[in-house]
Amino acid sequence: MREKPAELIFICFMLLHGFGAALNCSSPTRKALYQALERELLPEKLVPPTKSFRDPLEITIAMTVVGIIGVDEKDQTLTTVIWQVQQWQIEGLSWDKQECGTERVSVPREMLWVPDVQIAEFMDEDKSPNTPYVYLYNTGHVYDDKPVRVVSSCRLVIYIFPFDIQNCTLSFGSYLHFSxxxxxxxxxTAAEILEESAQVIQTNGEWELIGISVTPSTLTLENGGYSEVKYNIIIRRRAVLYVVNLLIPSCFLITVDLFSFLLPPQSVDRSSFKMTLILGYTVFLLIMNDLLPVTGETTPLINVFFSLSLALMVTSLLETVFITNVQFSSSQYSAVPNWLSILVLRYLAVVVCIPPKKKSNRVTVNLNPPTREPKINASINSISSLSASDLQRVSSDETPLKPPLSPSDPKAHPDSALDELKKLSRDLVAIRLQIDDHFKGTNASQEWQMIGIVIDRLLFGLYIAFIIVSFITIICIWMWHNVNATRPK
Structure with missing residues (x-):
């Protein structure tokens, strides 16, 4: 009765600790080895091949990037094809390669306990071809190599599109078993993975692999921790396609709109030319809209560039309409407000390198020869003090002119000469007031035209500054993009 408990204890020990002895092959043939493996492996394929529950099973994981299919900015996913290599040890399993005839053999997965290693960032089903076999070595070492098509979630940063570099993580770990x-x-190592991936990678599309890093970690939760190995895949977008199709045509259209400022402001063709440019730029953006990334998290810098370019084109068109209106209708405008004249003609004119207009030094000299008759001077002064409307009304009165009297005429009197002088003075003052009103209107028109010229020059300077800043920004980002791509990871 004492032997039965001992036999039970031995059987349980064998189940928990794996195989205690090497396989016995009847002959060094494949059939004999498979029969021996079937006798030993099939009963034990439901439990992990470890000696004790206290000892974790060590699974070695490695990967090689075979292809980068694409990146979906809207769904924030990365699609890659990798070779996933898993290796673990079946404790207690071994055979003599001379007796069984081989060092390794491929066996179906159904014969072995296979770990439930998954990628935590998986977002879609694996559509890669199925590999039903694994390699089993005579030392109990299992080598599992299979292709995997991974659609993984990735936090994409596309602010500097198309010069962006993405860092996506693939976390390999058990789905159920704790650490x-x-x-x-x-x-x-990461260097070996990168070197091997560079040799076997098949795709040569929009993205290129520039770095890989490996970090073992533990995901800690309330129920326990999960052992993981994180692979950071660093990829860079090939920006030449977008520079040629997006940035260069946009810069060409902006440059053409810049040179349109050289057209005369009073030309009607200038406004129609700018309207044609705006229409062409809008059609260009509609055609190239499919090349721009779509995401709701951040707005790419290139979208801001296109928006500012279109805004400058619209602003230049509105400014052209204003200048054309000033050129043809400024004579009907009232005088320029004082604050506007100071702001534009005094300050902004200096900014755009236009010298301020000097005030006229014209002095009106009133030649009043002295006379012996103070009454005549008083009459002339009283006439000069009349308003313009009174003078126009007076000058428009039809007063019959008397024929001049000869000195020998007895009717000749000094009062008749005074009347003639009064009429002449009224006519001269009315003419002077009309000329002053004409020159006042001309001065206001000139001020409005000068304001239009200053605004036109100011917008021209803003255009040049925008183009220079845009070019410098694009070149700096591109250089930074290339420097980061060549830097060792």
Whole structure:
């Protein structure tokens, strides 16, 4: 009766600790080895091949990037094809390669306990071809290599599109078993993975692989921790396609609109030319809209560039309409407000390198020869003090002119000469007031035209500054993009 408990204890020990002895092959043939493996592996394929529950099973994980299919900015996903390599040890399993005839053999997965290693960032089903076999070595070492099509979530940063560099993570770990049951270990270094990936990568599309990093970690939760191995895949977008199709045509259209300022402001063709440019730029943006990334998290800098370019084109068109209106209708405007004249003609004119207009030094000299008759001077002064409307009314009165009297005429009297002088003075003052009103209107028109010229020169300077800043920004970002791409990871 005492032997039965001992036999039970031995059987339980064998189940928990794996295989205690090497396989016995009847002959060094494949059939004999498979029969021996079937006898030993099939009963034990439901439990992890470890000696004790206290000892975690160490799984070595490695990967090689075969292809980068694409990046979806809207869904924030990365699609890649990798070779996933898993390796673990079946404790207690071994055979003599001379007796069984081989060092390794491929066996179906159904014969072995396979760990439930998954990628935490998986967003879609694996559509890669199925590989039903794994390699089993005579030392109990299992080598599992299979292709995986990974659609993983990735936090994409496209602010500097198309000069962006993305860093996406693939976290390999057990879906169910805690770190006390399964421990994940990286199989190869990051430099070896990058070198091998560069040799076998198949795609040569929009993205290129520039770096890989490996970090073992533990995901800690309330129920326990999960052992993981994180691979950071660093990819760079090839920006030449977008520079040629987006940035260069946009810069060409902006430059053409810049040179349109050289057209005469009073020309009607200038406004129609700018309207044609705006229409062409809008059609260009509609055609190239499919090349721009779509995401709701951040707005790419290139979209801001296009918006500012279109805004400058519209502003230049409105400014052209204003200047054309000033050129043809400024004579009907009232005088320029004092604050506007000071702001534009005194300050902004200096900014755009236009010298301020000097005031006229014209002096009106009133030649009043002295006379012996103070009454005549008083009459002339009283006439000069009349308003313009009174003078126009007076000058428009039809007064019959008397024929001049000869000195020998007895009717000749000094009062007749005074009347003639009064009429002449009224006519001269009315003419002077009309000329002054004409020159006042001319001065206001000139001020409005000068304001239009200053605004036109100011917008021209803003255009030049925008183009220079845009070019410098694009060149700096592109250089930074290339420097980061060549920097070792």
């Amino acid at each position: 006390t049951d399964i421990k994940m270990i990286p199989g190869t």
